[in-house]
Structures are given as C-alpha cells and as structure tokens.
Amino acid sequence: MNKQKIVVLSGAGISAESGISTFRDSDGLWENYDVQEVASIDGWYKNPDLMTRFYNERRAELEHKQPNEAHRLVAALEEHFKVTVVTQNIDDLHERAGSHHIIHLHGEATKACSENGKRFVQDIGYRPIANDEKAQDGARLRPFIVWFGEAVPLMDEAVREIETADIVIIVGTSLNVYPAAGLLYYAPSDAQIYVIDPKEVQPISRHVHFIKEKATVGMRQLYDQLVK
Ligand code: OAD
Numbered sequence: 113m114n115k116q117k118i119v120v121l122s123g124a125g126i127s128a129e130s131g132i133s134t135f136r137d138s139d140g141l142w143e144n145y146d147v148q149e150v151a152s153i154d155g156w157y158k159n160p161d162l163m164t165r166f167y168n169e170r171r172a173e174l175e176h177k178q179p180n181e182a183h184r185l186v187a188a189l190e191e192h193f194k195v196t197v198v199t200q201n202i203d204d205l206h207e208r209a210g211s212h213h214i215i216h217l218h219g220e221a222t223k224a225c226s227e228n229g230k231r232f233v234q235d236i237g238y239r240p241i242a243n244d245e246k247a248q249d250g251a252r253l254r255p256f257i258v259w260f261g262e263a264v265p266l267m268d269e270a271v272r273e274i275e276t277a278d279i280v281i282i283v284g285t286s287l288n289v290y291p292a293a294g295l296l297y298y299a300p301s302d303a304q305i306y307v308i309d310p311k312e313v314q315p316i317s318r319h320v321h322f323i324k325e326k327a328t329v330g331m332r333q334l335y336d337q338l339v340k
Contacts, residue, residue, distance in 0.1 A: 117194040118338075119277040120186050121295055125284020125309060126327045127205050129180045132173070136286050153261040156227070160252065161243050167255040168240040171221045174203050175238035182283065182327035183209035185335045192339050196273045200285060200292050202257055215266050215273065217292050223256035230256070267291050274298045280305045281334065284327050287314040296320075306334055 124134035134140045135147075149155045150166040187210035189195050197206050197214045202221040206214050225233045226247030233256055234247075245253040258264055270292075274280060280299045286309075287293040296316065299305060305320040307313060308330030323330040 115192070115194045116278040117196070117276060118189055118279045118281060119274045119299075120189075120195065120197045120199075120281045120283065121274075121285065121292070122186070122197060122199040122201060122206070122283050123285025123287075123292075124201060125286075126182050126186075126199075127177070127180075127201055127203055128284065129182065129326060129328050130177045130203075130205055132177055132203060132205075134284075136288060147260065151257075151259050153259045156254065156259065160227075160254070164241050164243055164255070167221065167257065170202070171236075171238050172240065174221055177203070177205065179205040179209035180328055182331040183211075185331040186281075186283075187211045189335065189338070193279070196277075198270045198273060198292075198295065200289065215270050217258065217264055217266055217270060219255070219257035221255070221257075224253050225256045226251040227254040230254075264291055270295055271298050275300065277303050279303060279338070281308065281331075282306065282313075282320075283308040283331065285309075285313070287316070308334065 128134050135142045150163055156163050183205045186197060197211050199206055199216055200218050202219050204222055222235060222237055223233055224236045224241055226249050228249055228251035232248040241253050247253045274295050275298050277299050280296060280303055282296060296305060306323060307320045308323045308325060308327055310324060310326050323333060
C-alpha cells in the first residue's frame, strides 16, 4: 500500500525545548533585538558587520544545542509515512534528528553565500563569518538567510509539497510571517491538519485539530495517534 504523505510545517517553537529562543514569545529574540536591524535586507546594507555578528552568535550557539524528542518523532514518522519537513527554522536540528527531506524556507545558519544574488552557497558549519570574508565571486560573504524584504525562493517547492499532503502537522509557529503562514491553505480540502502549540496561534480559517501542548508532548500524542 502507498504510504500516506505528511508535511510538517515547523517554526521556532519546535526548537524551544532544545534551548533555542523563539522570536515572538516573551524574552524572544525580537524583544531583545530590532528585527529591522538584524533580520532585514535593509539592515544588511546599513550595518553588515552587526548582522554578521548576530548570525555568528546564533551559529555558535547552535553547535551546542541538541535535537529534542519532537524533532526525533518527526524523523521517526518516516518509518510509516512519506514525510516532508518545511521549516522556517535556520537551525539544523531536523537534520541532526534524522529527517531526510527538509525545505528550509528561511535559509540555513550553517551556510553562507555571496551578497551578490545569494549565489555561491557554501557550508560553513558552526564557524563565524569574518567581516572581510569574500565569496567565490569576490563579493562579501553573508549568512545564507532569507531576510525580511527578500524573496522566499523555496516557497513554490513548499507549496507543491503541501498540495499533495494527506496530513499536515503545524508545530511551534505563531503563523505571523508570510508567505510561510499561508502555506496551510494549499493543503487539499480533505487533508487532516494538526496544530501543536502551547499557546493560541493566529486564527486559522479552516478546520484544524489543535493540540495545546509543547512540541515534545504534542508530537508524542500525535505520533501515537497516527502510528497505531
Ligand atoms: P515565533 O516566535 O513567531 O512563534 C513561536 C511559536 O512557538 C509560538 O506560537 C509559541 O507559542 C510556540 N512555542 C513556544 N514554545 C514552544 C514549545 N516548547 N513547543 C511548541 N511551540 C512552542 O516563531 P516562528 O513562527 O517560527 O524569520 O517565526 C517565523 C519567522 O519569524 C522566523 O522564521 C523568523 C522570524 O522573524 C526570519 O527571521 C526571516
């Protein structure tokens, strides 16, 4: 029998129990930093050194974080389902937990690219980017992140994935940031949609099963329900 297809749409909340800050919770990153200064393309052209440092810090912090049970359960679903992870997270915790098909809508902390057209993408692991470092084309090396004001190149691929989902699991995202937040509306009308979050998320104008739990607890409940 053909395996059913699950698309997991994850956000910062899935990594919260690994010790990575979310953005919009109290004491989240956007309470301590100005999003325009550290996460917009305008911010980059105003003060690239500041943004380089901000992402160097995120990358250095990531090296010492570990995937949690929620990431591991997402990966374990692959034994029973065809699974695609569409994540807004720039961390590599889904990879380290063992998921195989991951779309990073907002880029990846462990990669860098040329500021000229975001070409010449390279793996840099957890090391810092130096302010005077150049990409292969001689332009400044920048973090491989999708900043506010930039296109989301993997959006079409994410839409294609969700359009053929039987089950959608939305976990740890406040659904504040578009276009990612609109992805769920591309799911087929008969797809089952589950939302795991300890708090209310933005209103969703279609039927969803809401699991008001932290990611580790909610994913365990849902895993047990789906893998009967
Ligand atoms: P947010 O910080 O907006 O939302 C995090 C969500 O996770 C909230 O709904 C929290 O209630 C929930 N949450 C907190 N702890 C949790 C836990 N232990 N388990 C499950 N859920 C938990 O983060 P995102 O929605 O991911 O983009 O933010 C989207 C984008 O905004 C990010 O990718 C980033 C940011 O600006 C860029 O920087 C381009």
